[in-house]
Amino acid sequence: QKEVEQDPGPLSVPEGAIVSLNCTYSNSAFQYFMWYRQYSRKGPELLMYTYSSGNKEDGRFTAQVDKSSKYISLFIRDSQPSDSATYLCAMSPGEKLTFGTGTRLTIIP
């Protein structure tokens, strides 16, 4: 079993919809949780960063961490075609990051 599980998709939703992306993990030592966005033929870039449990909001993006369930989510409101990308969750106990496999998202105009 992988330490971090992420549904690879692909996921296609119409423009304006709310998108929910999720990861589960098995290592209870994970304290740092991140979401990276990767456009085609580019390197990943940090989108959201959360320490421990709770919610964090940044514009149209909300990151949630539920440590009791070992489950993290990224919500995208009012999705736009420019949100089409691969989204990777990443987490760490305090040292190196462990990444999910990524979910490919397409927003249909």
Place this chain on the structure above:
Amino acid sequence: DVKVTQSSRYLVKRTGEKVFLECVQDMDHENMFWYRQDPGLGLRLIYFSYDVKMKEKGDIPEGYSVSREKKERFSLILESASTNQTSMYLCASSKTQSTDTQYFGPGTRLTVL
């Protein structure tokens, strides 16, 4: 703006060749990382370095070595390339901690024939 550059976008090599992938960052970051990205496997850490001349093995170091002679430059070396090393290679850097934001380069698509 942090910039991480990688020496090549695309590279084609033959089995058994020695391959050098170079990465340069311009923000005086202490940590540098090499990952490979494969469909269905995500990003996997090969090696990382937290200081000049220091290196630590990641999750999949076999078949690879690294060199960090200067703070801004981190090289990945495939001593004898094999077909199973065909992959996308991504370099990243972070300021001080591994959990600081990692800034990635654009990647090198390596094909080993």
